[in-house]
Amino acid sequence: MAALEIENVGKILRDGQAVLRDVTCAARDGELLAVVGPSGCGKSTLLRMVAGLESVTSGVIRIGGQTVNELAPQQRDVAMVFQNHALYPHMTVYENLAFGLLVRGTPRANIDLRVRRTAAQLGLEAMLRRYPRELSGGQRQRTALGRAMLRQPAVFLLDEPLSSLDVPLRAELRRELSTLHRSLGTTMVYVTHDQSEALSLGERIVVLAGGRVQQIDTPVQVYHRPANRFVAGFVGWPPMNFLAAESFDDPTRVPAGEGALEYGVRPECFCARPGGADDLPLTGRIERIESQGSEWHLELTHRLGQVLARLRPEEALRVGEQVRLWVKREDLHAFDRASGLRVEL
């Protein structure tokens, strides 16, 4: 077990393209750090750099206080789970699990004990003699997890481990991963493009875009106090609505800051009734109602554009009719129009 520190790390490809610029983040000992961002943001490259599969152009990566920049993957004491499992197709589940211990010269009896224990932990006892092609997607991913767990690495790296699975299985494995992390207590870095996965699994989240860190914080902070417009729009589903002061019925009541501002309101922060005297009204025409059972998603056209609101179902709401919704002042996010940075109101 060890902490992972990434300091001012940059990656420039041979063709001169900069994939990562000045990335600094850290996973504390035993922490589950989720790295999230749209595809092409450099998150997988970052993980591969920590693993030693990609060279580091600039900056320092430390595992347990030791600089590992120049160490080969074999020497780093990390384990990795790949998106496509990357199991050895010509080996049985048992052999797949045992390979890492075998090449490190662990005694056979010890290997057997640990393989069986890990297999039991992951519910793979009955699969030990099967080949990867004979396993279901979930069993393959469990085997890949087991292979990584077995060596008890200092840092556990997961590269979109669930994205190739179907939705119910993904939820199940997500819960298992969370439990596993708690029981193993190993430092984990979990890379995903799925913001909901990052929110539900990460103890802290690193939001990455365009090769730069956008925000590092707890899920609660990232969701409720996004550092910039990108994070605000990327984290949360359905995404945050972005509005101008003039979108509201009375622009003069919208709190202003320095410079030109853009306002953000999460879909669930609209209310059909005012809660207090300070609430800001916004009127629009209902274009569409999508029922989700417990709530309705309303598409509204207001003066300057469209918003999406999540409301409790009400018979009074009808497509084509005008409706007035209310937003609490504290639910209003503001971003500088020029820099995109968060502005406290």
Place this chain on the structure above:
Amino acid sequence: MSLRTRALQVTTYLGLAILAIATLFPLLWVTSIALMRAPETAAGTPPLWPHHPTLYNVVDIIRRQHLGRYFFNSMVVAAATTALSVLVAGSAGYALARVDFRGRRLVSWLVMLGVLIPNQALVLPLFEMFRAVHLINHYAALVLPAAANPVGIVLVQAYMRGIPAEILDAARIDGASEWRIFRSIVVPLMAPMLAAVGVLIFVVSWNDFMWPMIAMQQEGMQTLPVALAAIDREHYQDIGLMAAGATVTILPMVLVFLASQRYYLRSVIAGSLTD
């Protein structure tokens, strides 16, 4: 099954059957002629089937023309060439596909270029080279030039590209050395393609004519096809004898192919099947 698919199926099988017959007929006829004696073989076109099958020609060509000696030469050369070039194609194909080194693209291109150069163009420089190192009339003269087979390297390289790089990365992270990865992961995964390349190279080496004819001039060192051509020049009127020689020459090929066709076909159709 609809009428259309049924009709398509019938046409397909009919076409395949015609191709199969066209391929097999000459082989079978030659074998059949090998079992005939004059006068069946003496007058014009020999019949399709021997009336009195006999092994006379086979025994005759082996005993009087010392075919065993040439058979042995061919076997040594083909086996050594196959072993060496599978080794070279396996390691070079893997390196060109998956090992990151400076000049990899250039080497890939040069190997590709090697595929395009006809062997005949190499005969003269090869002869000069081997004469300079006194290896003419040695098995090495036939084995060494064939050791780096560009077709084999290109085939292995293409096959290796189809194997996800993550599998090798996983092994690296598991702590395996590069050599261990090659031995425990790469070679088993490449096995079907290596088998196919082996069969291909064995056949090419076995059938090679021009270079062996030039490089092996000493009596008793010739390979089977070269010796057979010499016998042909002396006994061109004895069709039965020639057919026996051809049959003995073809036989090992057929056996090698039958023994390995399972692997061979698997790698030929690999890529069209997903798991």
